[in-house]
Amino acid sequence: MRTVDPVKYEEKRREILGAARRCFSRGGFRGASISDICAEAGISPGHLYHYFGSKEAILGAIVEMVLEETTERFGRTMEESPDALAALISEMEQAKAEKEPGVHVLVLDMFAEAGRNPAMAEVLQEHTRGMRRLLADFLRKGQARGQIDPSLDAETAAAVLIGVIDGSKIMAVREPSPNRMKTIELLRTLIDRFLTQPVPDAAQREYGE
Amino acid sequence: MRTVDPVKYEEKRREILGAARRCFSRGGFRGASISDICAEAGISPGHLYHYFGSKEAILGAIVEMVLEETTERFGRTMEESPDALAALISEMEQAKAEKEPGVHVLVLDMFAEAGRNPAMAEVLQEHTRGMRRLLADFLRKGQARGQIDPSLDAETAAAVLIGVIDGSKIMAVREPSPNRMKTIELLRTLIDRFLTQPVPDAAQREYGE
Amino acid sequence: MRTVDPVKYEEKRREILGAARRCFSRGGFRGASISDICAEAGISPGHLYHYFGSKEAILGAIVEMVLEETTERFGRTMEESPDALAALISEMEQAKAEKEPGVHVLVLDMFAEAGRNPAMAEVLQEHTRGMRRLLADFLRKGQARGQIDPSLDAETAAAVLIGVIDGSKIMAVREPSPNRMKTIELLRTLIDRFLTQPVPDAAQREYGE
Amino acid sequence: MRTVDPVKYEEKRREILGAARRCFSRGGFRGASISDICAEAGISPGHLYHYFGSKEAILGAIVEMVLEETTERFGRTMEESPDALAALISEMEQAKAEKEPGVHVLVLDMFAEAGRNPAMAEVLQEHTRGMRRLLADFLRKGQARGQIDPSLDAETAAAVLIGVIDGSKIMAVREPSPNRMKTIELLRTLIDRFLTQPVPDAAQREYGE
DNA sequence: GATGAATGAGACTTCATTCAT
DNA sequence: CATGAATGAAGTCTCATTCAT
Numbered sequence: 001m002r003t004v005d006p007v008k009y010e011e012k013r014r015e016i017l018g019a020a021r022r023c024f025s026r027g028g029f030r031g032a033s034i035s036d037i038c039a040e041a042g043i044s045p046g047h048l049y050h051y052f053g054s055k056e057a058i059l060g061a062i063v064e065m066v067l068e069e070t071t072e073r074f075g076r077t078m079e080e081s082p083d084a085l086a087a088l089i090s091e092m093e094q095a096k097a098e099k100e101p102g103v104h105v106l107v108l109d110m111f112a113e114a115g116r117n118p119a120m121a122e123v124l125q126e127h128t129r130g131m132r133r134l135l136a137d138f139l140r141k142g143q144a145r146g147q148i149d150p151s152l153d154a155e156t157a158a159a160v161l162i163g164v165i166d167g168s169k170i171m172a173v174r175e176p177s178p179n180r181m182k183t184i185e186l187l188r189t190l191i192d193r194f195l196t197q198p199v200p201d202a203a204q205r206e207y208g209e
Numbered sequence: 210m211r212t213v214d215p216v217k218y219e220e221k222r223r224e225i226l227g228a229a230r231r232c233f234s235r236g237g238f239r240g241a242s243i244s245d246i247c248a249e250a251g252i253s254p255g256h257l258y259h260y261f262g263s264k265e266a267i268l269g270a271i272v273e274m275v276l277e278e279t280t281e282r283f284g285r286t287m288e289e290s291p292d293a294l295a296a297l298i299s300e301m302e303q304a305k306a307e308k309e310p311g312v313h314v315l316v317l318d319m320f321a322e323a324g325r326n327p328a329m330a331e332v333l334q335e336h337t338r339g340m341r342r343l344l345a346d347f348l349r350k351g352q353a354r355g356q357i358d359p360s361l362d363a364e365t366a367a368a369v370l371i372g373v374i375d376g377s378k379i380m381a382v383r384e385p386s387p388n389r390m391k392t393i394e395l396l397r398t399l400i401d402r403f404l405t406q407p408v409p410d411a412a413q414r415e416y417g418e
Numbered sequence: 419m420r421t422v423d424p425v426k427y428e429e430k431r432r433e434i435l436g437a438a439r440r441c442f443s444r445g446g447f448r449g450a451s452i453s454d455i456c457a458e459a460g461i462s463p464g465h466l467y468h469y470f471g472s473k474e475a476i477l478g479a480i481v482e483m484v485l486e487e488t489t490e491r492f493g494r495t496m497e498e499s500p501d502a503l504a505a506l507i508s509e510m511e512q513a514k515a516e517k518e519p520g521v522h523v524l525v526l527d528m529f530a531e532a533g534r535n536p537a538m539a540e541v542l543q544e545h546t547r548g549m550r551r552l553l554a555d556f557l558r559k560g561q562a563r564g565q566i567d568p569s570l571d572a573e574t575a576a577a578v579l580i581g582v583i584d585g586s587k588i589m590a591v592r593e594p595s596p597n598r599m600k601t602i603e604l605l606r607t608l609i610d611r612f613l614t615q616p617v618p619d620a621a622q623r624e625y626g627e
Numbered sequence: 628m629r630t631v632d633p634v635k636y637e638e639k640r641r642e643i644l645g646a647a648r649r650c651f652s653r654g655g656f657r658g659a660s661i662s663d664i665c666a667e668a669g670i671s672p673g674h675l676y677h678y679f680g681s682k683e684a685i686l687g688a689i690v691e692m693v694l695e696e697t698t699e700r701f702g703r704t705m706e707e708s709p710d711a712l713a714a715l716i717s718e719m720e721q722a723k724a725e726k727e728p729g730v731h732v733l734v735l736d737m738f739a740e741a742g743r744n745p746a747m748a749e750v751l752q753e754h755t756r757g758m759r760r761l762l763a764d765f766l767r768k769g770q771a772r773g774q775i776d777p778s779l780d781a782e783t784a785a786a787v788l789i790g791v792i793d794g795s796k797i798m799a800v801r802e803p804s805p806n807r808m809k810t811i812e813l814l815r816t817l818i819d820r821f822l823t824q825p826v827p828d829a830a831q832r833e834y835g836e
Numbered sequence: 837g838a839t840g841a842a843t844g845a846g847a848c849t850t851c852a853t854t855c856a857t
Numbered sequence: 858c859a860t861g862a863a864t865g866a867a868g869t870c871t872c873a874t875t876c877a878t
Contacts, residue, residue: 026325027325028239028321028322028325030237030239030240031239031325033850033851033852034851034852034853035850035851035852043859043860044859044860044861045852045853045854045860045861046853046854046855046859046860046861046862047858047859047860047861049852049853049854050858050859054852054853055851055852055853104324105321105324105325108317108320108321108324109321109324111317111320111321111379111382111383112237112314112317112318112320112321113237114382114383115313115314115317115318115382116235116236116237116240116314121382124382124383125383125384125385128383128384152395152398153391153395156388156391156392156394156395157395159380159384159388159392159395160392160395160396160399162376162380162383163373163376163377163379163380163383163392163396164372164373164376164399165376166375166376166379166380166383167371167372167373167374167375167376167377167379168372168376170320170372170375170376170379171368171371171372171375173320173323173324173330173333174320174323174333174334174337174371174372174375175334175337175368176334179365179368182362182365183365183368183369183372185365186361186362186365186366186368186369187369187372189403190369190373190399190403193402193403193405194398194399194402194403196402214840217841218840218841221841242867242868242869243868243869243870244867244868244869252841252842252843253842253843253844254843254844254869254870255842255843255844255845255870255871255872256841256842256843257870258869258870258871259840259841259842263869263870264868264869264870423861426862427861427862430862444743445743446657446739446740446743448655448657448658449657449743451846451847451848452847452848452849453846453847453848461862461863461864462863462864462865463848463849463864463865464849464850464851464863464864464865464866465862465863465864467848467849467850468861468862468863472848472849473847473848473849522742523739523742523743526735526738526739526742527739527742529735529738529739529797529800529801530655530732530735530736530738530739531655532800532801533731533732533735533736533800534653534654534655534658534732539800542800542801543801543802543803546801546802570813571809571813574806574809574810574812574813575813577798577802577806577810577813578810578813578814578817580794580798580801581791581794581795581797581798581801581810581814582790582791582794582817583794584793584794584797584798584801585789585790585791585792585793585794585795585797586790586794588738588790588793588794588797589786589789589790589793591738591741591742591748591751592738592741592751592752592755592789592790592793593752593755593786594752597783597786600780600783601783601786601787601790603783604779604780604783604784604786604787605787605790607779607821608787608791608817608821611820611821611823612816612817612820612821614820660871660872660873661872661873661874662871662872662873670838670839671838671839671840672839672840672873672874672875673838673839673840673841673874673875673876674837674838674839674840676873676874676875677837677838681873681874682872682873682874
């Protein structure tokens, strides 16, 4: 009798996904139970299975959601930033000041999971391609504007920079809060020097003289 | 009569640890069961608890082992390398060509776990301090020899470089095998430019002109 | 749709409690396993945990139930009895002719458990206070009616009598069935003499003469 | 080659029994493991099985030991006491001031166990007979000396008094420390009135007048 | 005598999933 | 739509007992 209102359906789905995300953020993919998610979402387990066929499916949807958000945010950041350097630094700082602190855990868990789950690996790789393309375009624009070393292969440089961003996320786990400022500052230098054309080789190794 | 034989004990312990490591590499910390480990090690569940008081304890021992190995290998790499750049690149390449491919997963899992398990975080931070000190000393030597920009704060630079190495590990998950070469090559450039003194500011932004 | 039905829930809970009680009566608190209880109740182990969070919780509920029943029955007995003596004797006889013979074991187990489990001790003490108050009031009424020695402190006498009742329960374990009659008969004398004012001291030690 | 020195054997057996007793006192029969006992006795599990064929056997030996001690102590107490009343009170007080507080638990556990384990019940009943005989003799002597109501059947009275003593042990669990003094005092009255000839019936119910 | 490595059954508990209502 | 009762496999861990040394 009741028509299956697809709007409401999607809405509820998103609600559940939000609850799941909060749960996963706390204890990782394996650490949150369907029960936990149901409690957080305020629904019954039976009902949850109307929206997702399995826990794995929830996980998949979450990953997609998180990755999409990441890409989106990254795209916005780049649009709003004056240059590549500022954009990348901003990206790293934003990641650090996340409202939900568990997001990091979620992303790290994703990496680990991708290391052993081919399906997840595929999703992650697909997303990485998208993000790299985005960043590469951005770099190319910088090169066109003369802000970035034109000899860099934009595509490869983008991959490298994504690696640097990932590394900065791990730094948050590896080191306690102190001197994070100084590290970020030096990361800025690192990126700056990478993207900027270096002096001719001849001049390079001369400090000691 | 007096058969205590701590040698055999330690040997067996190591054997179990090896089995556990293989299992964890496959399925992550949470994904491998005590049963799995026992099967892999060829012992009964009851017996395993002669050597480790809990699954958590096994995990702890593994983590310690892996981190120790990492530090050792890193130390050796640096001793054998002619300069900092070579050492870091070699480190990243070695990591990639690990005999046991699952080690990556293990390390990534460790990061994720540290993100929510304070005990694990503590261990990881302790180890990070050690590794950073090692790397900082190495950088200072390079600075003394005039190979590295003396204006860099060695301690902070070490932290940043560890981040880059971590990032390179994630790259292995993010991107399929192709064009890994080019990425590694560009990472070399990144590190090179970071550690090497840049040209005077005046000369920097001149590409386009 | 709105099927919460706390009635059915409570019913099932009581059912499980009944099964647990039967199991505990057979083998004691430690001797009955969750599996046993599930088999007795005809449910799966997973389901049992919908109703009780732990084995300890079941135990707690049982204890409460048994103690409550005891108090209730004791209250009724006293209301129905013409005087204190009859009430106490009736109490001891009733205890002996329990429908479920295991109840004794259960109570004895409770005492033992209370000797080492502080939580259980607390529950038992709470219940003891209630029962003592009940009995003390009863004794005071008897004193008012001139049936009981008014010089007895009702509260303390109640404690002592509870001890006598407990002792009579242990007698059931200590001695095989024969000459139970005679013992009960003599217990009646014991209580009678305790509650009844004795002759002046002068008259007391004169038997032999 | 080595003769099986029966003295040393018995000694070691007793040592293990002591350790087991301490363990059982803490956690009850079921709460102490063979491992615990071995640790407490400072021997290996394999060795323990040279002395006792099973855990059950240890339990049996302990029970026998405890019961024997109880009887012995009770015998001594009676020999040393001037009259029955003093002896019984002393018995109850001694029990209360036990060096090892866990002895109570052990005894209570024994009662509970006897409620369901026929072998244990048999042992307990055997011991009870011995103790009752002892006490009955003692009472008869008191009757002969004119200190105790001669109309009491000594055998039955002994059973009743053992019940009172048992009850006083449970009181230690049922009630926290306060006003234990008063209770013991009143227990004295209870026993005194029980053993002492009451006034003629006619005089008894006259308080109110 | 004495050790402790080794076993394997079984304990409690969790959890993804299904289904009658 | 929605509930929550129900399942049963699997997980971690304990423990009495055996046996080669």
